[in-house]
Amino acid sequence: MRTNDKVLLENINDYFSHKGMSPHLIDDIKEKYRQDIKKSEEKDQDYIEYRGKSPAQLILTIQRNLFALQLNPMIFFIINFILISYLYDKQYVPFQAITGISLFYCLVIFPITLILYVRIAKKNYLYSNKYEMRTGIIIGIIAFILVIMQGFHFNWAIIPISIYGHQFVFFAGIILSLVGIFFKRIEFVGVGLLFCQKTIDAMVTDPEIAQFFSLAIWIILVVLIIFYTIRLSERTKSS
Incomplete structure (x- = not known):
């Protein structure tokens, strides 16, 4: 490691x-820094250069990103959990149909939240994520509007869809869910299980x-949410 990089x-x-x-958090920041510094070493430059x-400026960027990185998994889980629970009406599944608002969520909102999650996690502490945060706020507003619309039964019609x-x-x-288990992302497991519960x-x-399977999945989800809440509270106390 170059002298200026060590400093x-x-x-x-x-x-x-x-x-x-x-x-623990400081060690995580330093580890991300050591990984990213390889890019500057390949070009034979100091990292700041x-x-x-x-x-x-780099330290300020890290400080700003701490908040977004800590909230990223929780926001991803909460938004998608609420939207799947409230918008995806499982009573239409046996009749091979889906509401327009559910289809919009599956095709547009969920993929965007997943992309935002991955981009924020990939940028980690060292790169600005202002664009992702602003997009996330817009998605949050849209999600709130969708929930309100569903509450007033504006479900954008019933659309025939194959059982497939x-x-x-x-x-x-x-x-x-499997990706969540492999990479230890509880939020992925929770959202994945809820998709399964809705379409069982x-x-x-x-x-x-x-x-029976639907109830079993709900029990697993409740246990998962309790465990996730405990882990988040422990993380908050330690940070």
């Missing part, structure tokens, strides 16, 4: 230690068996 690393450590950040920013469409959503939920009737034709 910057020490400055980052000293600044956030003085701010009272937890050692490679980024075109002063040490103070609901089955696709079910398998997408399975994949999302597309996979199981017997109503009683479908109801």
Whole structure:
């Protein structure tokens, strides 16, 4: 590691230690810095020269991103959990239909929230995520409007859809849950399981068996939410 890069690393450590950040969080920031510094080393440049920013600007960027990074998983989970629960009406699944507002959520809103989640996580502490945060605020406003519309039964009509469409959503939920387990992202597991719960009737034709699996998934979700809440509170206390 170049001399100036070591000095910057020490400055980052000293600044956030003085701010009272937890050692675990500081170590995570330093690890992300060490990973990103390889880009400047490949070009034989100091990191601040490679980024075109002063040490103070880089530290300020990290400080601004801390809030967004800590809230990113929670916001992703809450928005999608509310929208799936409220907009995706499972009573239409056996009749091979879906509401227009549900279809809009599945095709537009959910993919955007997933892209925002990945982009914020990928940029981590070192790169500005103002664009993603602004887009997230817009998505939050749209989500609120959709919930209000659903409350007044403005569901944008009932649209015929093949049973394979609901089955696709079910398998997408399975994949999302498996990805969440593999990468230890509880928010992915929760959202994926809720997709499965909403579309279980597309996979199981017997109503009683479908109801059993639906209830089982709900119990798992409740346990998951309790565990997730405890973990978030512990993270908040340690940061």
